[in-house]
Amino acid sequence: MNGKWWRAGIAVVLVVAVLLVFAFPKPATEPVRLVYLPAAQSLPLFVAMEQGLFEKEGLGVELQRMENPNQIIDALVVGKADAGFAIATGISAVADTKKPGAIRFNSVFCGTGETERHNDALIVGVNSSISSFADLRGKRLGIMPGIQWNTISRKILKENGIAESEVTLVELPISNHLASLSSGGVDALLTIEPTVELGLSKGIAKIAVDTPTVKWVASPICLGASGLSAEFARKRPAEAEKYLRAVDAAIRQVQTNSSVRQYLVRYLSLSEEVAQAVPLPVLYSRSEFSTDVVGAYQEFADIFFEFNVTSVRPDARRLMLWTQ
Incomplete structure (x- = not known):
């Protein structure tokens, strides 16, 4: 008799446990909040979205299109966004003199005379x-x-x-x-x-x-970047690394596969002809942040000190975390 009651009790406990699991599921991972400018420099983002690269890393994302470069920097600095594309590197340099380390680049676009x-x-x-x-x-x-x-x-x-x-x-x-x-x-x-x-x-x-x-201004001129907020990297390091892997894969596609230009049609409302013809600056990933790339960005950042936008000389190297 006691054995039967014991087994019945165990069964009840198991049923309750299962019900509790379904009633109170594990919270889903927060989506990565992405901001971008409607520019060709956002192509790595479009590639990652269209090819499901974020999903492959188990990440959900929320996109917000911005029309003003300042809005992207503000969102990253104050924690309203986790990462961004077509980030204005000049505004970032100025922001970094006021709040050092708030933004880190994982790629830069540098235009040349070609x-x-x-x-x-x-x-x-x-x-x-x-x-x-x-x-x-x-x-x-x-x-x-x-x-x-x-x-x-x-x-x-x-x-x-x-x-x-x-x-x-x-x-x-x-x-x-x-x-x-x-x-x-x-x-x-x-x-x-x-x-x-x-x-x-x-x-x-x-x-x-x-x-x-x-x-x-500078040659080459590194005007745009993709990057993430230091707060996102600090508070959600595992997800930040997954995010970076997804973007790295997208960058490789932009660097080697011209067919990805097709995504400019959907996201920027371009014709197929314009999407294929639009020039793309040289794209450098975080693993390609050489002394020359950092130097080119520093040359550009220096004009904000020259024109008294900031009272201290910006430190381009600090913004490019993976050079350190």
């Missing part, structure tokens, strides 16, 4: 007579919002012997660049890809000066 590797251009309307920065005197120049492109523009104007007061800088969300140019809201745009190629393909714009940042 046509297929450029990042930016000064573009104007197809009937415009502007063919140089000297022609911008008394004109309105559209740029992306934030201190990065404001400072770049000031540097280029200075190198061309143009006083800042002679050109009106107009900050515009990147999605509004071509509309503003075609409507006459601005006389020229200092903009990045794919806006340049899109303007050319639509017959809205022509290139007045190709790769001005390489000519007058």
Whole structure:
């Protein structure tokens, strides 16, 4: 009798235990919060999403598109985002002087003077007579919002012997660049890809000066990056490493497989023709952060000290954690 009651008791305990497991499941892993700019530099993100690279690592992700480069930096620094793509490296350098170590890069895009590797251009309307920065005197120049492109523009104007007061800088969300140019809201745009190629393909714009940042700011010019917040890496190290593995795999695809350009069609609303034609800067992964790459980024970061945006010289090496 006692044996029967003992066995019945064990069975009841097992049933209750099973019910408790299903009633109170183990909490799911928090999704990785990703922010990005609608630019060609976000291609590794698009590859990772389309090829299920995050899912293969057991990660869920939440995407948020930003129109302003400052928004990406702010989200990473204050902990509203875990990682980002098309991160403005100049704004990051300035932010790092105020809150050292908040952001770490795992890849950088560096534009060169080669046509297929450029990042930016000064573009104007197809009937415009502007063919140089000297022609911008008394004109309105559209740029992306934030201190990065404001400072770049000031540097280029200075190198061309143009006083800042002679050109009106107009900050515009990147999605509004071509509309503003075609409507006459601005006389020229200092903009990045794919806006340049899109303007050319639509017959809205022509290139007045190709790769001005390489000519007058730094060569090569490392303007964009992908990276993650130090808080994410510190609080969720295992997930951060899985995330980095997924992005590393996506970067290898961008570096070696031209067919991944097809993803620009979906995420940036480009035609197939434009997606295949848009130039891509050289992409360096964290394992490729050589002295030359760090030096190129430092040369760019130094202009923010030169123009008194920050009172101390930014430390490019500190932002590129995996060089240390």
